[in-house]
Amino acid sequence: MNNIIVAQSGGPTTAINASLVGVIKGALSSEGYDKVLGALYGISGVLNEEFIELEELSDKELDCIYTTPSSYLGSCRYKMPDIEEDSSIYEKIFEILHKYEVTAFFYIGGNDSMDTISKLAEYGSSIGSKIRFAGVPKTIDNDLVNTDHTPGFGSAAKFIVASMLEFAHDTSVYQTPTVTLIEIMGRNAGWLTASAALARNEYSEIPQLIYLPEVPFSTDTFINDIQKVMKTTNNVVVALSEGLQNERGEYLSATAATEDKFGHSQLSGVGKLLENLVKDKLGVKCRSVEINILQRCAAHMASATDLEESELLGEKAVEYAVEGNT
Known part of the structure; x- marks a missing residue:
């Protein structure tokens, strides 16, 4: 046999x-x-x-x-x-x-x-x-x-792009200054987060800001970036990788208690963390969206x-x- x-x-x-x-x-x-x-x-x-x-x-x-x-x-x-x-x-x-x-x-x-x-x-x-x-x-x-x-990447990227296009419509209906943070999977690789840029078109620049795990993340720079964008629009959409790291190489959202059997940090919550930061520093309406496992199981996309x-x-x-x- x-x-x-x-x-x-x-x-x-x-x-x-x-x-x-x-x-x-x-x-x-x-x-x-x-x-x-x-x-x-x-x-x-x-x-x-x-x-x-x-x-x-x-x-x-x-x-x-x-x-x-x-x-x-x-x-x-x-x-x-x-x-x-x-x-x-x-x-x-x-x-x-x-x-x-x-x-x-x-x-x-x-x-x-x-x-x-x-x-x-x-x-x-x-x-x-x-x-x-x-x-x-x-x-x-x-x-x-x-x-x-x-x-698996192509389907996940397609879902993210479609979601960004839909976020662009949903977030544009109010005059109130609003920041929307979209948290995207990718512990150490920013391909999925970068794919959000494919949603940009002649009608919309959303997401205006994209942050990848390969680039050290500065909260001061982040706040300044949002302020610059808000000078031209009340509607700011940001694509964030779940694996963002600070200048010391530490995950923004990692905790000592969350590691899998392979020693990988189990990341989540960077969107919520930065949502609170934006509210505190800028005093504007801000919400974070974690699309989570939909990225890997959206068969309709x-x-x-x-x-x-x-x-x-x-x-x-x-x-x-x-x-x-x-």
């Missing part, structure tokens, strides 16, 4: 299931594999032997999964230890892979998921395993190395190109594995 395992991990996107469909279709059309096992909840599902047989899905079901946001198989945030630190978990995983006669493992995810699949491939190589490992990239943050752009590329990546991953690549 030549079976494969496919799993999804990390934060979901609008397009991650298109990659899953690509892996399934690629495996079924290759004639090189017998069963397509879906591991529920990422690598945790592998360790717990929670599998479903995906080759049983009908074409209609696959079409539905293709356009469904979030992770069909569920997700996890499980940090694999370094091999030198603890090899027992790797031994267990490979025992399970052999038990289910798995010859290829596909992991769909972002930076941390690529770290997991890379470690499995490294361990497999060290013991002479012939199992092939392939990482299928996804992340709305658009920050995976060796990619021009990442699956899915990019057709994003879905097509995501499916193709899944198919290509299978193609490379069939050719003997890891």
